[in-house]
Amino acid sequence: MAASASFLPILLLLLLLANAVRALNQDGVHLLEAKRALTVPPGALADWNPRDATPCAWTGVTCDDAGAVTAVSLPNLNLTGSFPAAALCRLPRLRSVDLNTNYIGPDLDPAPAALARCASLQRLDLSMNALVGPLPDALADLPDLLYLNLDSNNFSGPIPDSFARFRKLQSLSLVYNLLGGGVPPFLGAVATLLELNLSYNPFAPGPVPATLGGLSDLRVLWLAGCNLIGPIPPSLGRLANLTNLDLSTNGLTGPIPPEITGLASALQIELYNNSLTGPIPRGFGNLKELRAIDLAMNRLDGAIPEDLFHAPRLETVHLYSNKLTGPVPDSVARAPSLVELRLFANSLNGALPADLGKNAPLVCLDVSDNSISGEIPRGVCDRGELEELLMLDNHLSGHIPEGLARCRRLRRVRLSSNRIAGDVPDAVWGLPHMSLLELNDNQLTGEISPAIAGAANLTKLVLSNNRLTGSIPSEIGSVSNLYELSADGNMLSGPLPGSLGGLAELGRLVLRNNSLSGQLLQGIQIQSWKKLSELSLADNGFTGSIPPELGDLPVLNYLDLSGNELSGEVPMQLENLKLNQFNVSNNQLRGPLPPQYATETYRSSFLGNPGLCGEIAGLCADSEGGRLSRRYRGSGFAWMMRSIFMFAAAILVAGVAWFYWRYRSFSKSKLRVDRSKWTLTSFHKLSFSEYEILDCLDEDNVIGSGASGKVYKAVLSNGEVVAVKKLWSTAVKKEEGSASASAADNSFEAEVRTLGKIRHKNIVKLWCCCSCRDCKLLVYEYMANGSxxxxxxxxxxxxxxxxxxxxxxxxxxxxxxxxxxxxxxxxxxxxxxxxxxxxxxxxxxxxxxxxxxxxxxxxxxxxxxxxxxxxxxxxxxxxxxxxxxxxxxxxxxxxxxxxxxxxxxxxxxxxxxxxxxxxxxxxxxxxxxxxxxxxxxxxxxxxxxxxxxxxxxxxxxxxxxxxxxxxxxxxxxxxxRAPPARVVVDRDGKLSPYYYYEDASSEQGSS
Known part of the structure; x- marks a missing residue:
């Protein structure tokens, strides 16, 4: 018995030791505290088990060899709540926190001293969250912080002066916030910086701080969209280690300082979308590592420097939308790595280098909207990589080179508005990846080749105003993705191929001013044209009748069949269409007009058809204004049947009217009760009383119903029309303590409080409001066409x-x-x-x-x-x-x-x-x-x-x-409707965040 008593304490001690071994360590306790401070979606962090000895196997947790937590990485988990600084900063060896792409917010440091306790922290990434307010000063007091990324939040106010105190910071990124003030010069004092990215913040207008030129180790300087003005400081040329310089989308002025060409390590230089002037300085060709240079959308003038293309690794050159003159330098043909060359919207002239494309893997060449002459370089696609050839609006002549037929990757070809002659090479018609072929306004001859059947991805074929002959090949029906076929102003002949009718994606078919003949496609031939919005076949030699099936095309709004030899009557089915333009003039049509078109509005649509009759006075010889066509005169039997139907309808209407009269009487009696308890509050001078409004609240006057109530149309005794919004009754819900009753009251009060004081022509006018215990009415001006x-x-x-x-x-x-x-x-x-x-x-x-x-x-x-x-x-x-x-x-x-x-x-x-x-x-x-x-x-x-x-x-x-x-x-x-002349798009042809622009893609081929 004594032995048993002495063994019991030993057993208890062993159990306590076993529990101690299994208990979660202190780092794990702190992490669970951090988790409790956040709202975690179901299923996320499910393995954060408090029964584990350490958190080292938990999702997103990294430990060192001693089992201490060194990193927490929980990106893109839909976490919400305030940043748990108090808990995380108790982890003594924590070096990295990554909570990017969550909904952390609104405060970064809810406990002002908590963040400062993260003494070992080296990396903090809270980008793409919901943080607001000023940047905390405490961030600068983290002694070992190397990387700070707060991109894409809603921080506001200036960058604090304390940020000059960072001791070891190498990367600072504050992109896409709401920061004010200017770009601070004191950041030039953070000598350890390797990356500085402040792009796309609404800073106050100010210069690029010259002090940034003292950051000798800086590799990345991104200040795009920072409201910078004034000249580029020459001191930036001292950044010998800089690989990326981006000062785009600002208001910088003056010339590009020659010192910028001294950025010996530069891979990318982006100065686009500013107001820089003067010539492009020589010297960029000496940059051995330069891959991309973008000086587009400025006011640069003079010639393109010959040495620009001497940079051995240069791949991308964007100089579009400037005032550059002179020829494209011959050195461009010797650039071995050139992939993309965009020079559109300048004043360049002369011929393109004959060897352009032979030595470089060109993917995109855009020289549109210049004054370039000569021929298209024959070897432009010799390397087989070309995808975009955009040369519209120039003075090019000669033929389309045969070599283009080998460009199997070509997607977009725009050669319109030049002087190009000769036949289009057969294989060019059928390039398999071509989506856009635009050859209009040239002097091209020959026929549309049957090889076009191979153009499986072609969506837009524009051939207008050339000298093309022959018929439209039936193989056009194989181009199943075709949206637009425009070949007007040519010499095409023969009938329309029936295969055209199978093009289900066709939206525009423009073939006017040719020599086409035969009958128009009829019946099932055109039933696939569900997306056709424009059909223009004017000024050809078509015969036969107008297909009545055109009236079944759901989105057709432009129909021009004028100047042909069409006969027969205008089909009644055309009344189904909502046409913005309609023209069948100068044909041989006869008979009455569909009533919808028998008005003076459409007179010009029918001229030159002597046999047409209708309600338009004088349109044909035997027409009398106001006389109905025989087609619309009913027989005696028809009149008798119509009379019987009208009599039956009158009885039905009388019955419905009686029912509504009884219902209205009941409804009005409810509203008339306790009229003395109604309160009216007016916001304008009124010519009616609340009682007149109440009399109009009948169910047959309801014109709308929504989440907050019904809307009635009320015609008052003085002839005025108003709209009355009756909010749903809340009396019963109030007795039950429902929150929806309070919401309805709040909605009523908000609308009254807001609209009652507003006076603006484009905000609906609130005449007055009426209320009693369980009913609230808002009286507005009446809007005849609804929402x-x-x-x-x-x-x-x-x-x-x-x-x-x-x-x-x-x-x-x-x-x-x-x-x-x-x-x-x-x-x-x-x-x-x-x-x-x-x-x-x-x-x-x-x-x-x-x-x-x-x-x-x-x-x-x-x-x-x-x-x-x-x-x-x-x-x-x-x-x-x-x-x-x-x-x-x-x-x-x-x-x-x-x-x-x-x-x-x-x-x-x-x-x-x-x-x-x-x-x-x-x-x-x-x-x-x-x-x-x-x-x-x-x-x-x-x-x-x-x-x-x-x-x-x-x-x-x-x-x-x-x-x-x-x-x-x-x-x-x-x-x-009065666009500015300046083109403002970004380098991808997308909308600049700060300016309205005239889309270059429509005329200049940039997109």
Whole structure:
């Protein structure tokens, strides 16, 4: 018994020791504390098990040989919450923290002293999160910090002076934030810096600090989009170790200092999109490591230096959109590594070097919009790598070289508006990867080769205004992706091949002014043309009748069959079309006109057809104004049947009317109860009372219904029409303590508070509000055409031609600009969408529905829940719940894309998992801009539509800093019809974040 008693303490001691061995060490405890400070999605960090002895096997955790945690790497896990500095900085040997691409925020250092305790930290990556506020001074006190990446957050304010104190920092990256002040000269005191990246911040205008030239070890200097002005300091030429220099997209002026050519280690020099002047300095050819130089979109003049192409590893040269003169130097043909040469939009002349392309693996050559003469270099594709040959708008002559037929990788060829003659080589027609072949406005002869059957990826074939002969080959039907065939102004002959009708992607067929003959395609031959928007066959020799099946083409809006020998009647089926242009004049048509077209508006559409009759006075000899065609006179039997039908319909209407009268009586009796308890608050001088409003709230006056209530159309005794929004009753819900009742009250109060004080022509007018205990009414001006969304995404979309859509866009932009910039304090709408943009009888637009609007003090305000509509919500708003005017800008960008594409913001059948913004970007990248434009619109306005499209994409940028203010959006939209001369695109042909531009791709071939 005594032995057992003595053994018990030993057993307890052994159990305690065993538990101690299994207990999680202190580093693991701190990591679990950090995890608790964050919101972790289900399934993430599931292996962070508190029963483990150490955390060294946990996801994202790295330990040293002693089992101490040295690194935590948890990128892209959808983590939310404040940065857990207090917990992580208790890890004594922690050297690296990587939490990039999460939703960490809003504060980086919620406990001011916590961050400073990370004494061993060498690497901190919190890029792509939701951090806001000023940059913490404590960062500079981390003694061993080498790498700091805070890209793509919402930090604001100036870079703090404390950042001059970094002791060992080698890489500082603050790209895409909201930093103000200037680019600070004191960063030149951080002698250890190897990389400095401050690009795309809205700094105050200021110079490039000359002190940065003292960072002798600096390898990367990226200051793109930093609002820099003034000259480039020559001191930057002392950066002997610099490999990447990017000062693009600023307002730099003056010449390029010759000292820049002394950057002996430079791989890439980017100075594009500034206002630099003077010649390109000599000396760049001495840079042995130089791979890319981009001086585009400046005001540089003079000749291209001969020695520029002496750099042995030079691959990319962008000098487009300057004022360069003289010939392209012969040295370009000897550059052994040249891949991309873009020289478009200059004043270059002379002939291109004859050997261009023989010695270099050229992929892209763009010399468009110059005055270059001579022939296309015959060996331009000798290396077999060429994908883009863009030479439009020059003075080129000679023939298309036979060598192009060996360019199996060619995707885009644009040779229009030159003096090129001769036949197109057969094999060029059928290059397998060609998507664009543009040869218009030359002197080409010969026929369209049957070899075109091999052009499986061809989407656009433009041959207009040449001297092509022969017939259109039937092999054209094999080009299944063809969207546009334009061959007007040639000498083509013969009939249309039946295979044309099988081109399901065809959107434009323009063959006017040729010598084509035979009958037009009929019946099932054209049933595949579901995307055809333009059909122009004028001034040929076509005979036979107009195919009635044209009326079944769903998006056809441009039809020109004039100047042929067509006979028969104008088909009644054409009334199904919403035509922006219609012309069948100068044919041999006869008979009555379809009633829709029998008006003076369409007189010019039918001239030169002596046998046509209709309601247009004087159109044909036996026509009398107001006389109906025999076709539309019914027989006596038909009149009798019509009378019986009308009598039955009258009985039905009478029955329905009686039912509604009874229902109205019941509904009105409810509203008339306790009229003395109604309270009216007016915001304008009224000519009606609340009782007259109550009398109009009948169910047959309902014109809309939504999440907050019903909307009625009320015709008052004085003839005035108003819209009444009746919010859903909250009396029952209040008794039950429902939160939705409070939400309805808040919506009512927000709308009254916001709209009651606004006076602007593009914001819907709130006349007054009426309220009692369980009913609240808002009385607005009546908008006869309803919401933009209802019209745009319904059968009524034909009412919105391009001019109307443009006007709607500008009206709505001006309304939002007022809210953001002219209202004091500023108002953020928070639910901008096409259904909240209303249209009056003249299609003037008003911004409406302010139920979730917020007054923004100091530029931002925090929300407790997300407000907005699917497809319109800005990406950062969804996870930061912080409202700025840029949130509305994003939503308005989506509305602009709706107007241009005619597509809704989300549509699973059309876009799959994408939204409209992603669909537009993806489609433009892979198929071209033509495939996103609304085919119901007149493509004569394509240039304007493309400009508005790009403004929409700029507004819907994923990063708030890239979105322009609404005041700027208004200016850009106004410039759509009076565009500036300056071309401002980035090196990829994409929209610059800060400027409106005239799309170079439409005329100059850059995209």
């Amino acid at each position: 933009l969304g209802d019209v745009l995404h319904s059968s009524k979309a034909g009412l919105l031609d391009w001019a109307t859509r443009y006007k709607v866009a500008l009206d709505a932009a001006e309304g939002l600009s007022y809210l953001h910039h002219d209202s004091v304090p500023a108002i953020v709408h928070r639910d901008v969408k096409s259904n909240n943009i209303l249209l009056d009888a003249e299609f003037s637009a008003r911004v409406a529905d302010f139920g979730v609007a917020k007054v923004v003090e100091g530029g931002t305000t925090a929300m407790s829940v997300i407000a907005g509509s699917c497809g319109y919500i800005a990406p950062e708003y969804a996870y930061t719940l912080r409202v700025t005017e840029k949130s509305d800008t994003y939503s308005f960008g989506v509305v602009l894309l709706e107007l241009v594409t005619g597509k809704p913001p989300v549509d699973v059948e059309l876009f799959g998992e994408k939204d409209l913004v992603k669909w537009v970007c993806s489609t433009m990248e892979h198929e071209g801009v033509e495939h996103v434009l609304d085919s119901r619109l007149d493509m004569g306005f394509k240039e304007e539509m493309v400009r508005v499209l790009h403004i929409g994409l700029l507004c819907a940028s994923s990063l708030p800093i890239n979105r322009p203010a609404m005041r700027r959006v208004v200016k850009m939209l106004q410039e759509v």
